Amino acid sequence: MMQIPCPFCGARNESEFSFGGPVKPPRPEPEAVSDADWTAWLTQVPNPLGPVQEQWWHVRGCGTWLTIWRDTRSHDIVEGPGDGN
Amino acid sequence: MKQSYSALSLLRHGINRHTTWAPAWRSPPLKDRYDVIVIGAGGHGLATAYYLAKEYGLTNVAVLERGWLGGGNIARNTITIRSNYMRDASIPFYVKSVALYEEMTRELNFNTMHSKRSMIDVIQNYPMMRDRRRRQHIMDIYGSTYEQISEAEIRSRIPALTGGGPDARLPVVGGYVHTDAAVNRHDAVAWGYARAIDSMGGEIHQQTPVTQLLRGPDGRIKGVETPRGIIRAPKVAIAVSGHTTTLTETVGLKLPLRSMNLTAFVSEPVKPLIDVIVNCPDAGFYLSQSDKGELVLGGAPDPGQSFRRDIKQNVFEDTVAAMLSLFPAFKRLKLMRQWGGHLDIAHDASPIQDETDVPGLFITAGWWGGYKAIPAGGLTLAHLVAKGRPHPLMEPFTISRFRHLDYVMETGTTTAR
């Protein structure tokens, strides 16, 4: 069980969170892109062997959606929410 | 010609203190060119090479394996073979796979210890009963079996299941029996295929990781790069559960896949206790007893993307607590070993088997509970590679479905869906 840094509550057990999936590029303007680009955006997510940016929902805590960078090989959190600021 | 395996041959070689057994497979020198390269000597890769030779006469084939053959997810799963699916797209494929498994020992002259022992779904919720009821009629169309049984029958067939009584948090309300379900010996499947591939002239190269896919100026695949050198082939098939995108991204190819970690664990070995596969979708676990006596258990997957072969303690504890709710006597039973495996799950949670946008490059991926799919998945991939078009059983599972957002929304019956 990982320990996830919540920007409001501090480091908390993963069991307090709900996984929110990897961060995709911003949603394109639907009318501005081709069908192929739209479906690619919809169905493809980053899947790196290494750090991935992802979201977690602190559902059994303060309710915030937060973003971290986590290494998929080790589960090490390489950048917490706000670390990059 | 391979040495035949039988009780008689054991006796004969026994006289010679077993010094006369030939290798089950060779370690041939690596050539720089093949007709087909299969990446990954796990279950799907080996089955593909086997059917390429057996069904399509393609024997100038190299299976390249990063580690050791049979070391993929075939070495880290819960060996459940079944076909109780819900949709027309899926059921006939799994029915075929179950049938191929049933013939495997004879076909490969290698005892896969296929034990057709039935799976019992133990249901603790009325909506789940409805879901199971829906399956039985459509499964029947494709020759797969599913019979409703009462709570009393469940308890008589699984005497160790003493929890889930009328006052329990989730009382057992009934169940279904899938008599086609089986377990077998996963190592035997890998080794049996490897031996058969070798005898037909195919090659398996272990410790040969592919670091880069190579495309020709025409955009077609032309081979792969490995630490042992460049190997050329006009057709390359990727069967590397979990690492599919790692490979395809070397040619800039993106796929609707993400990699996850699914875990399993075994108890200490105990005397025969449960002779069916027990699946408890409401509680959230499944178990069977291996021939060595260990209870093999699985539960929910780890939600995040992962390439770490470890178990998430919180997910694991959920599974154990669920198991104890139905099998309270197992409190004194002990955990002996646990492990995880990588798999990739497609955007719609159904498999993908297709030629990619890189001509000559094929993938078989997104197998979620892919052990049961090994023989049929190998057969269909071999067809695709040899003929250049999908096998009829795999037509619903092409990549193009994502361009049309025409998803195949199938849910497996195990909790690990």
Next chain:
Amino acid sequence: METKRLDRGGRIDRSRPLTFTFNGKGYSGYEGDTLASALLANDVRLTARSFKYHRPRGIVGAGVEEPSTLVELMNADASGNQPATTVTLSEGLVAKSVNCWPSPGFDIGAVNQLAARFIPAGFYYKTFKWPNWHLYEPAIRKAAGLSAAPSEPPAAGQFEARYGHCDLLIAGSGPSGLMAALTSARAGLRVIIADEGCEAGGALLSRKLTIGGAPAMDWVAEVVAELVAMPNVTHLQNATVWGYREHNYLMVTERSPDNPSLLERTWRVRACHVITATGAIERGLVFGNNDRPGVMLASAVQTYVNRYGVVPGKRPVIFTNNNSAYAVAADLVAAGITIVAIIDSRDSVPEEARALVPGVEVMAGKVVTEARGGRRLRGVVVAGKTGGSARRLSCDLLTITGGWNPTVHLWSQSRSSLRYDETLSTFLPDTPAQAVSAVGAADGALALQQALRSGAEAVARLTDTELPEIPHAPDLPYAIEPIWRVETARGKSFLDLQNDVTVDDVHLALREGYSNVEHVKRYTTGGMGIDQGKTGNINIIGTVALAQGVTIDAVGTTTFRAPYTPVSFGAIGGLREETVALPYRHTPITDWNLAQGAFMYESGARWRRPGYFPKGGEGLQEATNRECRAVRFGVGVYDGSPLGTFELKGRDVGRFLDYLYSNVMSSLKPGNGRYGLMLSDDGLIIDDGVCFRLDDHRWIVSTSTGHADAINGHMEEMLQTRFPEWNVFITAVTSQWNNATICGPKAREVMEALGTDIDLSPDAFPFMSLRDGTVAGLPVRLVRVSFTGELSYEVNVAPRHMRDLWAKVMEAGQPFGILPVGSEASHVLRVEKGFLSLGHEVDGTVDAYDLGMGWSMSKKKPDYLGKRAVHIRRETGGVRRELVGVISKSDRQIPEGAPLTPGGRKEKTEGFVTACVWSVVHDRWVGLALLEGGHSRHGETAHVRLKGGEVIPVRVTVPCHYDHDGEKLRS
């Protein structure tokens, strides 16, 4: 019976004798004994039979490494496959050997020894194929499996789990662990130190060493006393650290917690730093018949003599390749035991080693090629390493040591790397992957002074403090020349005693092409037993390396996986049983429902709700029909509280809802509501529900019961990640409102009887509007929605008023024949109306158009979730399955989920029946279905095909079977 107990010495309490039973015979021992030490004291040598060949086996080790003697504990202690060496002796203990029948002395399975030549490694892959495996499987299964499984949960006591947080977790309270604990605790760190033994001291418990000039155990006692007195230290014995997860999360299970009502307690420890002070495990030596009862690890012999005062043999031979045997020999001599000879495979034995045992014959450059004897060791054959003249020595104990393996299991579980060390001939911790250090023997510091120093050093590095003074602790330096197997051995040479894996088996695996160490392990099953090959794995690796002519590190290790030693599932599950593990939700009127005899069950999102209210001997169908008739022809009431309810506040709620729903919500006027669908960006329907506007900036969103939690997450995700700048606040108010929904043609009369300040006339308070006011004197929010197709009032109150409201509704409704309505009747009523239910009609494949709800897909809004996806899917997709009504042409209910096939033939389906109910208005079975091209097939006959081939023809209709124009619900 001859006792093997020394007159004095050992850490047993001779004033407290205990009696116990082993394999049906009574014996005695002392407090402080293990089952193994007590058996040896009673001269019980044959304690087990091996797994495959059923060869006689004895006790080999003294701790968790024991490969041979596994026992099943009976009665209150019932549990299986316990190494006898780790079972603490207690009064009345009853144990028996596993895996032999009827007893280890007379074991029927021993006939396998005769066939041994024909059942080599992996023999089962080559045979048992004809006619099929199923014929052989029962016999094979019966032969496998060791102990029987426990058949009952523990009769008394419970398991517990708790969290622990610390600066430093130390695994192991041997010398290096204690030194680390002392140093870190004095520096003020919060320390947890846990050790698998019942006493602190580790190897010091078994050895006769001094620290600071006094017996080492005096030092241990002083350190433990100091630690226990410190508030920042938690000291656990009988507590194994068995799992090392990500983010320095470790599992520790205490087997004898301080609370008598607790069976075991698991600590889930989050540690800033971890020190593995897990010691080392001795490995065996591989020669002919090295499994005979009486062949024991040197460290075990030393333990039995020094710690338990037991003499495992009067005429021992020692066989070694390293220095540690000489300290053991010295302790034996000190105990008055005459050593026959020390066989040392090294050509030259270090002088400081020899000096420990002056006068004992040391045969350097020699090996034991064979142990002799059957059920009891009688002697050994000694020869040169490459053969030459053999000499027989008579003995009753063969003390062996193949060197020491640092216990790197936890280290390795943390994903930290290992390296092979030539000098120590073993794998050592290399690069840490988490905040972890290895110390003492676990890091290859095998002599005492080194171990103490490494424990202190690790803490000094961690705390950036000076190294404290290390007490003087003389010990024989360790030196080894590895010998992975005796090449001139005669007889079966075992590498893995528990799984009966021999050198020949490994050679066979290699010959057959199973060349990777993982293949060897799997083909031979070596290292796959309960002991996970703690004493034998490296000898397997060495045997492979020798055969392949490569180095040990080229072969590599197999993976170390949790748990370090087996852990009971009870300890893992802890207290999490039943409602503790999985709470359910219910509403304030559950007691009332139960008092009415309601049949309650869960129907989504863990809500326990009434399914129906049977009267007399009614079954489900009769009760449901009665409740349906009440709603259709009179009045009924149901508790709609579980429906998900959210209050959204803020300036941007309108456009936020327009983004979430496929239709327009922002145009709603205060007090009015609208039904809508929520789609995912994939264009899949994720929920349906009604949305009401309270005032300019306040809205109520209601969701289906089952999806309320998911929709909460979805809305928060959209708001926080896509539109963080929008002014919207979402509050889940499902539990802040309860309701009684009064429905049926007489609903208005019941409302009037209850008394309200709200004008109930259809013009003043029409369908899909909302009013605040009072009903029966209670403050309410009254909503005109309908899930039944009838005139309907949803009377929402605060939960504290719910029981009061319910009682008043039942009382006021009584003259009108009001009945409580369960979820079964609700289901019938909504099917009659053709209303959707997620999970029935909406199963992840259909869109709004398929459901005949294309009107809900706004053309005006340029964008909303799912718009583009639905467009793309419809543009390119083929035939769609569309929602229709079906009326059974037979008098048989169509099972829900039954497939529709062309002509009822056994072929690919063209749809399925999503629901089928007995309609009390039509007096027949009616249903809903998803059917290919269904919208253009109204009036046609379609065919349900059931399992077994039965075909039910159905007439295809519009989905709505009742009050098509909605006059009743608007009335």
